[in-house]
Amino acid sequence: xxxxxxxxxxxxxxxxxxxxxxxxxxxxxxxxxxxxxxxxxxxxxxxxxxxxxxxxxxxxxxxxxxxxxxxxxxxxxxxxxxxxxxxxxxxxxxxxxxxxxxxxxxxxxxxxxxxxxxxxxxxxxxxxxxxxxxxxxxxxxxxxxxxxxxxxxxxxxxxxxxxxxxxxxxxxxxxxxxxxxxxxxxxxxxxxxxxxxxxxxxxxxxxxxxxxxxxxxxxxxxxxxxxxxxxxxxxxxxxxxxxxxxxxxxxxxxxxxxxxxxxxxxxxxxxxxxxxxxxxxxxxxxxxxxxxxxxxxxxxxxxxxxxxxxxxxxxxxxxxxxxxxxxxxxxxxxxxxxxxxxxxxxxxxxxxxxxxxxxxxxxxxxxxxxxxxx
Amino acid sequence: xxxxxxxxxxxxxxxxxxxxxxxxxxxxxxxxxxxxxxxxxxxxxxxxxxxxxxxxxxxxxxxxxxxxxxxxxxxxxxxxxxxxxxxxxxxxxxxxxxxxxxxxxxxxxxxxxxxxxxxxxxxxxxxxxxxxxxxxxxxxxxxxxxxxxxxxxxxxxxxxxxxxxxxxxxxxxxxxxxxxxxxxxxxxxxxxxxxxxxxxxxxxxxxxxxxxxxxxxxxxxxxxxxxxxxxxxxxxxxxxxxxxxxxxxxxxxxxxxxxxxxxxxxxxxxxxxxxxxxxxxxxxxxxxxxxxxxxxxxxxxxxxxxxxxxxxxxxxxxxxxxxxxxxxxxxxxxxxxxxxxxxxxxxxxxxxxxxxxxxxxxxxxxxxxxxxxx
Numbered sequence: 113x114x115x116x117x118x119x120x121x122x123x124x125x126x127x128x129x130x131x132x133x134x135x136x137x138x139x140x141x142x143x144x145x146x147x148x149x150x151x152x153x154x155x156x157x158x159x160x161x162x163x164x165x166x167x168x169x170x171x172x173x174x175x176x177x178x179x180x181x182x183x184x185x186x187x188x189x190x191x192x193x194x195x196x197x198x199x200x201x202x203x204x205x206x207x208x209x210x211x212x213x214x215x216x217x218x219x220x221x222x223x224x225x226x227x228x229x230x231x232x233x234x235x236x237x238x239x240x241x242x243x244x245x246x247x248x249x250x251x252x253x254x255x256x257x258x259x260x261x262x263x264x265x266x267x268x269x270x271x272x273x274x275x276x277x278x279x280x281x282x283x284x285x286x287x288x289x290x291x292x293x294x295x296x297x298x299x300x301x302x303x304x305x306x307x308x309x310x311x312x313x314x315x316x317x318x319x320x321x322x323x324x325x326x327x328x329x330x331x332x333x334x335x336x337x338x339x340x341x342x343x344x345x346x347x348x349x350x351x352x353x354x355x356x357x358x359x360x361x362x363x364x365x366x367x368x369x370x371x372x373x374x375x376x377x378x379x380x381x382x383x384x385x386x387x388x389x390x391x392x393x394x395x396x397x398x399x400x401x402x403x404x405x406x407x408x409x410x411x412x413x414x415x416x417x418x419x420x421x422x423x424x425x426x427x428x429x430x431x432x433x434x435x436x437x438x439x440x441x442x443x444x445x446x447x448x449x450x451x452x453x454x455x456x457x458x459x460x461x462x463x464x465x466x467x468x469x470x471x472x473x474x475x476x477x478x479x480x481x482x483x484x485x486x
Numbered sequence: 487x488x489x490x491x492x493x494x495x496x497x498x499x500x501x502x503x504x505x506x507x508x509x510x511x512x513x514x515x516x517x518x519x520x521x522x523x524x525x526x527x528x529x530x531x532x533x534x535x536x537x538x539x540x541x542x543x544x545x546x547x548x549x550x551x552x553x554x555x556x557x558x559x560x561x562x563x564x565x566x567x568x569x570x571x572x573x574x575x576x577x578x579x580x581x582x583x584x585x586x587x588x589x590x591x592x593x594x595x596x597x598x599x600x601x602x603x604x605x606x607x608x609x610x611x612x613x614x615x616x617x618x619x620x621x622x623x624x625x626x627x628x629x630x631x632x633x634x635x636x637x638x639x640x641x642x643x644x645x646x647x648x649x650x651x652x653x654x655x656x657x658x659x660x661x662x663x664x665x666x667x668x669x670x671x672x673x674x675x676x677x678x679x680x681x682x683x684x685x686x687x688x689x690x691x692x693x694x695x696x697x698x699x700x701x702x703x704x705x706x707x708x709x710x711x712x713x714x715x716x717x718x719x720x721x722x723x724x725x726x727x728x729x730x731x732x733x734x735x736x737x738x739x740x741x742x743x744x745x746x747x748x749x750x751x752x753x754x755x756x757x758x759x760x761x762x763x764x765x766x767x768x769x770x771x772x773x774x775x776x777x778x779x780x781x782x783x784x785x786x787x788x789x790x791x792x793x794x795x796x797x798x799x800x801x802x803x804x805x806x807x808x809x810x811x812x813x814x815x816x817x818x819x820x821x822x823x824x825x826x827x828x829x830x831x832x833x834x835x836x837x838x839x840x841x842x843x844x845x846x847x848x849x850x851x852x853x854x855x856x857x858x859x860x
Contacts, residue, residue: 187800441530
């Protein structure tokens with residue numbers, strides 16, 4: 113093991129744990145804010161840390177194109193480049209290059225693609241992805257895989273999964289183990305229990321520091337996602353962290369934690385913050401909505417972030433309507449704070465054996481407010 | 487007097503002073519960051535305060551249209567609305583409505599205009615401007631005036647100045663004196679010494695808490711601006727603060743301080759920060775420039791702001807190229823820090839009787855770097 117993971121409590125399938133990396137510990141269940149281009153959009157790194165976030169995610173695809181992995185390495189690695197001294201997980205680049213329809217060519221070897229920035233040609237293979245993530249100095253490296261499209265037939269999903277498993281073995285062979293650094297494999301197989309089980313068994317056979325569940329939150333719906341987790345998680349080693357990629361809304365996360373998932377990432381809190389959406393203890397609010405125009409109340413009276421502590425809903429509404437940068441700055445901060453408070457609540461509830469109760473409380477919050485039309 | 491102003495040192499014409507307002511003191515010479523729409527763009531108010539700024543400027547024209555002065559008053563005033571507990575100066579709205587060519591009708595009474603936001607019709611008069619600034623709870627209210635266009639003939643400049651002086655008398659009559667709050671008159675008269683002197687004498691006769699010099703930095707050039715100051719400032723009362731509106735670049739400010747000006751405002755540091763320009767102790771830099779791409783050095787090694795303390799020029803360049811919000815956030819912070827450091831340097835130099843030496847040092851900095859092409 114090149115990463116240490118310890119479990120201190122369980123509550124049903126939910127687990128309370130700690131993952132120790134070269135750049136510090138991560139208390140799980142954990143939510144990782146997304147820092148695509150070496151910045152969590154609209155946030156200073158110390159503000160991200162102030163929310164309680166212990167780890168951020170960087171995107172291999174974006175960083176290899178701009179500013180370039182070699183450049184980041186020459187500047188001291190991604191932690192120093194973006195002034196985030198804590199742990200960093202990087203994705204493999206696979207998810208983004210697969211979505212470059214028309215700009216990529218796939219083969220057993222890997223993917224050749226053109227940059228969306230300047231049209232220059234690049235190649236990503238399991239070996240190149242490991243190389244890039246090493247240059248970025250990622251604490252957690254993700255195996256290079258194909259995110260199976262949804263919907264996919266059993267045949268398509270199996271072909272895709274088997275290639276991802278061969279790429280997983282190549283990723284493992286190319287990864288350079290170092291103390292405090294780890295490599296996660298990614299379970300694929302679409303919505304098919306036999307394929308998910310097969311993928312989990314192949315990955316466990318190869319042996320990774322952690323296991324991710326990929327290819328979900330791509331349109332299959334929450335019920336299907338939870339069903340896939342129910343079929344998949346039992347086949348993952350209990351001693352390793354489990355990461356559900358790209359998920360999700362608060363109740364997606366809560367439900368996945370109840371099914372034994374330890375780590376999450378999603379653009380939801382940051383992207384929503386840039387489009388006037390706020391997650392609050394009284395539901396999801398759209399701050400552009402005219403009904404906030406004269407409201408002196410804080411965004412979320414249960415939150416301690418600067419947006420809630422220092423300003424009114426009326427002011428946040430004004431910033432959004434005036435297209436002021438401070439609007440996205442404050443709403444992003446709040447949303448990340450909301451997600452980190454959610455994870456802290458989950459960890460506290462698991463320790464107390466009250467995870468199910470906590471889930472019911474969050475569900476009640478969400479249904480109280482419901483999404484607000486613009 | 488409804489504002490207390492004390493001078494503690496002079497060095498030639500340069501003055502070291504302190505202006506006490508209802509929301510706290512302002513050490514002069516002072517630079518006021520511009521917070522047009524109830525936010526210094528891309529900055530949290532506590533970050534603005536962290537640079538050493540003691541007062542910010544708000545714009546009557548923008549705030550009366552959105553969110554509306556009555557709404558801000560109902561929400562507890564501008565300080566509370568934007569969470570800036572320190573002093574606030576508001577302009578009169580005159581400058582902005584005058585620039586609405588084709589959308590406004592002027593008369594002796596005032597200006598009728600259409601909103602650039604929704605086309606709704608509004609009127610600004612000296613009385614309405616005073617009313618709005620009172621509702622905003624501005625510590626320093628500016629008299630309603632016409633900013634004389636440049637160039638203007640002597641006849642045009644005189645007609646404009648005389649109307650502004652009648653409006654100044656109406657502003658004074660409409661202003662409600664309160665302890666810690668003050669009203670500033672604005673000297674007009676274009677580039678004509680006799681008109682500037684006449685304007686200063688009329689305003690002094692009316693009696694204001696402070697005196698602004700308006701109608702400069704509108705294209706006349708630094709030499710002409712300084713010449714107008716040389717002709718105008720001696721006719722202003724020594725016991726009151728003097729404010730040069732809308733100025734300027736660092737050497738404009740330094741030169742004006744040497745001519746007896748105490749207060750400044752300008753969008754230069756904030757707007758430049760949003761267009762990749764940084765003021766530094768080694769000249770003005772354009773961070774978009776490819777020569778910064780691999781530079782591990784801080785933006786300005788003499789600066790203690792987060793942009794300089796925590797990041798490299800290479801990273802700032804990357805943020806700009808990637809159009810990340812954090813780029814404008816960091817460069818705005820740095821530029822405001824630079825301006826506040828400049829004012830602190832001026833105050834320290836005046837106290838030590840070294841204002842001229844300080845001016846030479848800043849001049850040398852500027853010419854060392856010079857503006858950088860994109």
